[in-house]
Every structure is written in C-alpha cells, then in structure tokens.
Amino acid sequence: MGISTVAMYHCLAFVWYFFVAYSITHVSTEERPSEVFLYGGQWKYLTVLNLVLQAVFYGVSFLADVLRLIKKLRCAKCVISSRDLLFSVLAFPVSTFVCISFWTLYTYNRELVYPKSLDGVIPLWLNHAMHTAVLPFAVLEILAIPHRYPAKKKGLILLGFVAFLYISWVLWIYSVTGEWVYPLFALFNPAGLAAFFAGSLAVIVSFYNFGEFLNRMIWGQSKLCRECGCSVRVPKMKPLPMGSKHHGGN
Numbered sequence: 001m002g003i004s005t006v007a008m009y010h011c012l013a014f015v016w017y018f019f020v021a022y023s024i025t026h027v028s029t030e031e032r033p034s035e036v037f038l039y040g041g042q043w044k045y046l047t048v049l050n051l052v053l054q055a056v057f058y059g060v061s062f063l064a065d066v067l068r069l070i071k072k073l074r075c076a077k078c079v080i081s082s083r084d085l086l087f088s089v090l091a092f093p094v095s096t097f098v099c100i101s102f103w104t105l106y107t108y109n110r111e112l113v114y115p116k117s118l119d120g121v122i123p124l125w126l127n128h129a130m131h132t133a134v135l136p137f138a139v140l141e142i143l144a145i146p147h148r149y150p151a152k153k154k155g156l157i158l159l160g161f162v163a164f165l166y167i168s169w170v171l172w173i174y175s176v177t178g179e180w181v182y183p184l185f186a187l188f189n190p191a192g193l194a195a196f197f198a199g200s201l202a203v204i205v206s207f208y209n210f211g212e213f214l215n216r217m218i219w220g221q222s223k224l225c226r227e228c229g230c231s232v233r234v235p236k237m238k239p240l241p242m243g244s245k246h247h248g249g250n
Helices: 003-025 046-069 073-112 116-120 124-131 134-144 152-177 183-187 190-219
Strands: 222-224 231-233
Touching (some): 003 046, 046 073, 073 124, 073 190, 134 190, 152 190
Antiparallel strands (some): 222 231
C-alpha cells in the first residue's frame, strides 16, 4: 500500500474505534442488568480498555502517516517507533486475546463472561464490534505495513507489566466491592485463580510471539529507514552464479 492509502485506512480505523468506544461507554446505566455493578464503570472490562487502546494506536499510526506525507521525517521517526511498540506489545496480542478468549468462553457458557441479560442493553452489532472485529483489524494491520518488533526480552517485560496492572485492577475491584468483574472468576479458589491468571498470561504471550512470526513471514527481515525510522523490507539476496569472483572464479 502507498502512504496515502495506509493513512486513509488508519484514519478510518481510528474513527471506527473512537465511535465504538464512545458507544459502549454511553450505554445507559439505568438499563444495566443486576449482574453488572457500577464500581469502576466500563473501565473494569478488558474489552473496553482494548477499544481505547486500539483508538490510541490508530491515532498514532495516522499521525505517523501524516508526518511522512508532509515530509516531517524527523518527527515521524519518533512517532513510528511508538506506533510499532504499541502494536507489537499491546494492540495485536490484546486484540487477539480478547476475541479468542471471549468467544471460547461464550461458546462454553456465555453466563461466565457475557450474561444473556446484556442482550437487551448492548446491541448485537456492538458486541461483535467489541469482540469480533478487533481480530480482523489486527491482522489487516500486519498485512498493510511492516512493524519493527522490540527485543524479545523488552517486549515481554512490557506486556507482562501491563497484564500485571490489569490483574491488580481486577483484584482491587473485588477487594472493594466483593464482586468479580467477570462471573468466571467466582468459580476459582485463590490457587485456581492464580493458575488461571498465569495461564492467561501464557496465552497472551503466545499471541505476541504469533504476531511477531506473522510479521516476519509476511515482510521478512526488516530494517529502519534512515530518513523517517519506518520499517522497510530487506530484499533477499539472489545467489551469485558459480564462477563469479565471489565464489572463487577467475
């Protein structure tokens, strides 16, 4: 894709996520089912936090595209670095985790994550916008442009730190209200809950590795453009014919 086409895509994606995040945060609290408590508002749900994350990511991506289009390459270099870090460490693995974990649990027993009573409050299109569309958007982003992944240790530390913050938020809400953010958590004793959180972290780490694998398979090894800092594909070197001087020929 050309820069202008990518910029248009990022702009539309940003507007879409902003609209979805706005829609879910303005669902009437008066119509909430009894299973949903008010403390923490919509910000206690990973799904809603992911919508905000995606809006921020696509906003940063669009800004990077605009800076490249107007030839502000020095500024673009810093923004592109932030864009790639956001996508690799958070935007792709969290979106993948939200989609796959939600629909897996929903298929098993929807009452554990999305009680049927929510159908009368949240429209079907909004449910799919939050839990389904996030994965195709993430995959399309990998297909659209290459992203430079950080060193594996740095990426996993950042991902683990964010996961720790969210788990701490969930536990804090339970300590204040005596209610779990998701009914699923009530099924576990403390040891089981710790194992569940550890397993979830292992899954999201695997999604991080999968995103890095896809990026490498589609775009190959990449390097930073010296002008703007964006990732560019490194073409594979063709083997030299036998008999050339590099192979010892005369």
